[in-house]
Amino acid sequence: MSNEPLIVEDHNTVFDQEIFQKSFLGKKEFECGSTPEEVQKQFEFSKTAAYKELNFARTALTINPAKACQPLGAILAAAGFDGCLPYVHGSQGCVAYFRSHFNRHFKEPFSAVSDSMTEDAAVFGGQKNMFEGLQNALALYKPKMIAVSTTCMAEVIGDDLNAFINNAKKEGYIPQEYPVPYAHTPSFVGSHLTGYDQMMRGMMYYFTRGKEKTKPNGKINIIPGFDGYSVGNIPEIKRMLELMGVKYTILGDNSNILDTPMTGEFKMYSGGTTIEEVTDAPNGIATLTLLPDSTGKVTKECVENEWEQSLIGVTPLGLAGTDAFLMKVSELTGKDIPEALAIERGKALDAMADSNYYLHGKKFSIFGDPSMVEALVDFYMEMGAEPLHIVCTNGTKKWGKGLEKKLADTAFGKKAQVHNGADLWHLRSLMYEEKPDFLVGSTYGKQLAKELDIPLVRIGFPIFDRHHLHRSAIYGYKGLINILTWTVNLLLDDLDRKSKDFNHDFVR
Amino acid sequence: MSLPKLAELFEEPSCEHNAKKEKAGCPKPTPGKVGGGCTFDGAYSSLVPIADAAHIVHGPIGCLGNAWNNRGSLSSGPLLYRQAFTTRFLNNDVVFGGEKKLYNAIKEIIAQYAPPAVFVYQTCVTAMIGDDLGALSKALEQKTGVPVIPVQAPGFTGNKNLGNRLAGEAVLKKVIGTQEPKTEYPFNINLIGEFNIAGEFWYVAPLLDQMGVRLICSLSGDARYHQVAMMHKANLNMMVCSRALLNVARSMEEKYGIPWFEGSFYGAQNTTEALLTIAKFFKNPELLERTETMIAQEMASIEPELSAIKERLKGKKVLLYTGGVKSWSLVGALQELGMGVVATGAKKSTEEDKQRIRELMGENAVLIDDGSPGNLLKLYHEKGASCLMAGGRNQYTAVKGRIPFVHVNQERDAAFAGYKGFLDLARQLDKAIHSPAFALSKLPFTLRPLS
Numbered sequence: 001m002s003n004e005p006l007i008v009e010d011h012n013t014v015f016d017q018e019i020f021q022k023s024f025l026g027k028k029e030f031e032c033g034s035t036p037e038e039v040q041k042q043f044e045f046s047k048t049a050a051y052k053e054l055n056f057a058r059t060a061l062t063i064n065p066a067k068a069c070q071p072l073g074a075i076l077a078a079a080g081f082d083g084c085l086p087y088v089h090g091s092q093g094c095v096a097y098f099r100s101h102f103n104r105h106f107k108e109p110f111s112a113v114s115d116s117m118t119e120d121a122a123v124f125g126g127q128k129n130m131f132e133g134l135q136n137a138l139a140l141y142k143p144k145m146i147a148v149s150t151t152c153m154a155e156v157i158g159d160d161l162n163a164f165i166n167n168a169k170k171e172g173y174i175p176q177e178y179p180v181p182y183a184h185t186p187s188f189v190g191s192h193l194t195g196y197d198q199m200m201r202g203m204m205y206y207f208t209r210g211k212e213k214t215k216p217n218g219k220i221n222i223i224p225g226f227d228g229y230s231v232g233n234i235p236e237i238k239r240m241l242e243l244m245g246v247k248y249t250i251l252g253d254n255s256n257i258l259d260t261p262m263t264g265e266f267k268m269y270s271g272g273t274t275i276e277e278v279t280d281a282p283n284g285i286a287t288l289t290l291l292p293d294s295t296g297k298v299t300k301e302c303v304e305n306e307w308e309q310s311l312i313g314v315t316p317l318g319l320a321g322t323d324a325f326l327m328k329v330s331e332l333t334g335k336d337i338p339e340a341l342a343i344e345r346g347k348a349l350d351a352m353a354d355s356n357y358y359l360h361g362k363k364f365s366i367f368g369d370p371s372m373v374e375a376l377v378d379f380y381m382e383m384g385a386e387p388l389h390i391v392c393t394n395g396t397k398k399w400g401k402g403l404e405k406k407l408a409d410t411a412f413g414k415k416a417q418v419h420n421g422a423d424l425w426h427l428r429s430l431m432y433e434e435k436p437d438f439l440v441g442s443t444y445g446k447q448l449a450k451e452l453d454i455p456l457v458r459i460g461f462p463i464f465d466r467h468h469l470h471r472s473a474i475y476g477y478k479g480l481i482n483i484l485t486w487t488v489n490l491l492l493d494d495l496d497r498k499s500k501d502f503n504h505d506f507v508r
Numbered sequence: 509m510s511l512p513k514l515a516e517l518f519e520e521p522s523c524e525h526n527a528k529k530e531k532a533g534c535p536k537p538t539p540g541k542v543g544g545g546c547t548f549d550g551a552y553s554s555l556v557p558i559a560d561a562a563h564i565v566h567g568p569i570g571c572l573g574n575a576w577n578n579r580g581s582l583s584s585g586p587l588l589y590r591q592a593f594t595t596r597f598l599n600n601d602v603v604f605g606g607e608k609k610l611y612n613a614i615k616e617i618i619a620q621y622a623p624p625a626v627f628v629y630q631t632c633v634t635a636m637i638g639d640d641l642g643a644l645s646k647a648l649e650q651k652t653g654v655p656v657i658p659v660q661a662p663g664f665t666g667n668k669n670l671g672n673r674l675a676g677e678a679v680l681k682k683v684i685g686t687q688e689p690k691t692e693y694p695f696n697i698n699l700i701g702e703f704n705i706a707g708e709f710w711y712v713a714p715l716l717d718q719m720g721v722r723l724i725c726s727l728s729g730d731a732r733y734h735q736v737a738m739m740h741k742a743n744l745n746m747m748v749c750s751r752a753l754l755n756v757a758r759s760m761e762e763k764y765g766i767p768w769f770e771g772s773f774y775g776a777q778n779t780t781e782a783l784l785t786i787a788k789f790f791k792n793p794e795l796l797e798r799t800e801t802m803i804a805q806e807m808a809s810i811e812p813e814l815s816a817i818k819e820r821l822k823g824k825k826v827l828l829y830t831g832g833v834k835s836w837s838l839v840g841a842l843q844e845l846g847m848g849v850v851a852t853g854a855k856k857s858t859e860e861d862k863q864r865i866r867e868l869m870g871e872n873a874v875l876i877d878d879g880s881p882g883n884l885l886k887l888y889h890e891k892g893a894s895c896l897m898a899g900g901r902n903q904y905t906a907v908k909g910r911i912p913f914v915h916v917n918q919e920r921d922a923a924f925a926g927y928k929g930f931l932d933l934a935r936q937l938d939k940a941i942h943s944p945a946f947a948l949s950k951l952p953f954t955l956r957p958l959s
Binding site: 005006008011014015017019020022023024026027029030031032033042054055058059060061062063064065067068069070071072087090091092093094095096097098099100101103104107108109111113114115116117118119121122129130132133134135136137138140151152153156157186187188189191260262263264265266267268425444447 | 536537538539540541542543544545546547548549560564567568569570571572573574575576578582584585586590591592593594595596597598599601602608609610611612613614616617619620622624631632633636637663664665666667668687689690691707710711713714717718722724725732734735738809810812813880881882885900901903904905907908909910919928931932945949
């Protein structure tokens with residue numbers, strides 16, 4: 001007998017074996033399916049304009065949505081505060097899903113609990129669960145604060161978080177002074193961005209509402225928003241601000257919690273914005289929101305009305321995006337932009353010129369969250385690439401209209417169609433109508449990219465099927481080079497994969 | 509809200525959890541404690557592997573958004589099960605009811621995809637506002653001629669296992685027994701509770717073919733709707749994942765007189781035992797002989813590499829944290845590799861599973877009920893383990909603790925079933941335990957003291 005390792009076939013080859021071919025023939029009898037010809041015919045039809053019309057006529061059905069639900073955003077916002085345990089009032093399954101989602105994207109442990117409401121809670125309300133849940137969570141996991149959001153279930157019953165939390169304190173389940181910020185976050189309204197907005201406001205309200213401002217602290221507040229790249233982006237933002245000599249507070253800084261070293265022990269809590277920092281935030285100069293779609297409604301109201309600050313939306317992505325961010329910070333603080341950053345800008349510009357040939361004139365489709373998508377579109381247009389289809393399942397109407405108008409006045413964006421509220425199955429029809437050279441989006445785009453045989457530039461949330469991309473900054477001049485590197489190399493890989501022997505060149 | 513026979517399911521007679529002391533049936537979760545998946549998750553993941561059917565989630569975006577394609581249950585043919593269909597419930601639907609939207613959505617699916625059947629899943633919100641899936645499914649079925657199967661397992665009902673069972677109820681009631689196979693055959697079996705995770709069933713399917721046993725349906729890994737409909741024609745049912753879908757095996761015994769046995773394809777010994785049980789059941793000498801020859805060949809093919817890996821794994825201890833049948837069947841497989849199992853999860857195991865664990869591991873077996881990361885790490889060190897085998901939510905905790913980790917649940921890429929799968933399991937353990945990363949973790953320099 002040979003001592004060679006036994007070849008255990010993987011899925012790509014296993015079915016070629018005779019035994020499987022026979023097995024499949026046997027299975028046919030039970031499948032009662034259509035013939036391969038019929039399947040092929042339907043498949044071809046699904047690529048046509050006639051099918052596109054049918055597809056866009058859907059009214060009730062959503063297929064392959066590109067958005068997530070409110071509490072997912074809420075617990076990501078909550079996770080950015082020091083010693084905070086995100087807690088979801090409602091049924092338990094939702095939280096198990098959220099934890100898996102963040103585990104798979106960030107490749108990190110993610111701690112969050114629920115108070116596991118069940119049928120009796122649906123009838124009698126969830127106050128009892130809340131009492132026990134807060135008490136148990138505090139005893140078991142010893143957080144510095146517990147941030148409560150809700151699932152649909154609690155919202156349909158109409159559970160009142162404020163009353164429940166106060167009652168829990170009154171009845172001694174948790175100490176009177178123990179901080180429990182909260183936000184109502186029903187999944188059937190808005191998306192994960194709405195949830196982020198609600199929880200961020202919940203945090204701000206809890207620690208600052210009704211308190212007099214003390215003396216100005218000279219700091220800029222920064223809200224990162226629902227950002228799958230926070231682990232890379234937040235340190236990059238801090239670095240740029242420190243180069244400028246600007247003092248800052250990051251509100252919801254999850255960059256250390258979602259990127260911890262292998263030390264031999266598991267720490268449930270690791271850094272984040274402290275209570276003192278939040279409490280002091282109203283004394284800041286102004287608040288910058290890096291992904292305005294994450295702070296669109298209630299956070300904005302809180303910053304503007306409670307804190308009497310302006311909330312300024314600026315996404316430091318791409319050349320003009322980063323320029324705008326730095327100039328805004330400079331304007332607000334009076335600090336100059338140092339030469340070091342100008343040199344970084346020059347290097348980014350240099351890289352853009354190097355890769356120009358491969359991106360200029362290329363057409364792309366993109367999906368994801370509105371602010372991130374808009375910033376990426378701006379960047380790719382800086383490279384001379386042309387957006388064809390922009391799909392956001394969760395943008396506001398106002399945002400969609402605004403973007404359309406903006407694109408109409410650009411050199412490269414005239415052809416772009418903005419499909420607000422559409423899903424990825426709509427995007428498929430659009431891409432068959434006019435095939436882009438590449439697609440930009442999360443892992444959810446991989447089936448589309450494979451079917452159309454185009455590269456998928458993975459930028460967005462969630463990225464489940466590639467490692468460590470989320471650890472890179474995509475903000476700032478350095479982040480620009482990262483995005484550019486991913487994109488141009490994917491296109492070059494694609495070129496090499498498709499090239500013949502005669503043009504399979506060493507130099508690109 | 510009409511939840512079919514919920515009380516009865518809680519009292520599933522074949523489930524030892526329902527022994528006198530534990531009247532509550534499946535254990536209720538503790539508020540405020542790290543918890544697992546919900547009933548909807550259990551039901552959806554049980555049936556979604558039926559690959560040619562359309563599966564629509566009637567609920568807000570979260571339920572489907574999070575569950576979409578999140579298990580590695582593979583199909584050898586149709587891929588419709590991977591399309592994420594939902595009614596994306598919105599505020600207005602909560603106020604005015606969602607039946608009309610669901611009705612239209614299913615009509616749209618049928619018009620666009622012509623699936624053999626549509627499974628429609630209830631969620632917390634739609635159950636609470638009282639959308640009647642039963643009546644709606646009937647109406648749609650009459651209008652379109654396509655079977656529409658309501659799966660009434662909203663998340664708040666309880667844990668994942670209950671969802672598995674409610675999914676079982678749905679197919680028992682509406683699918684199994686609705687169609688006859690075209691041809692007769694003497695040796696027919698079903699597998700129940702085999703989900704083809706990472707395609708691992710494909711290490712077993714050819715074995716059944718070689719034996720000459722016809723698989724009518726695997727519920728539900730790589731299944732087709734019509735296969736499920738013909739399940740009543742089997743002579744024997746094998747229960748693969750004990751607690752999930754137990755009610756299906758028991759009801760089929762009552763209704764169709766089909767006997768069932770519980771077995772596992774994890775580990776060579778378990779696989780051999782399961783295949784022999786099947787072969788012996790049919791009382792056909794040639795079938796038995798074919799099976800025995802095949803087993804001998806399979807064992808011989810994995811032996812050389814297996815014994816080399818065994819040498820490296822000998823005496824190493826594993827902390828196993830999983831549920832159901834995997835808790836005992838993997839204990840057997842690991843012991844077969846010459847490894848010790850220091851503790852195993854028992855949260856989802858039945859009394860019978862636990863008894864088996866005790867038989868395998870001895871009366872002092874540690875059965876883990878508290879699966880929090882802290883407790884798992886504590887146990888790991890206390891017991892001197894060399895590897896943690898658990899589900900994806902524990903992977904990154906383990907890595908922080910410099911603990912070699914092997915995936916055991918649905919997210920894994922490696923297939924563990926059958927003989928080749930057993931070899932793959934050995935390889936995975938070997939790679940994890942001997943990962944060079946852990947050897948590099950000691951600081952080679954002294955830190956500058958804080959000034």
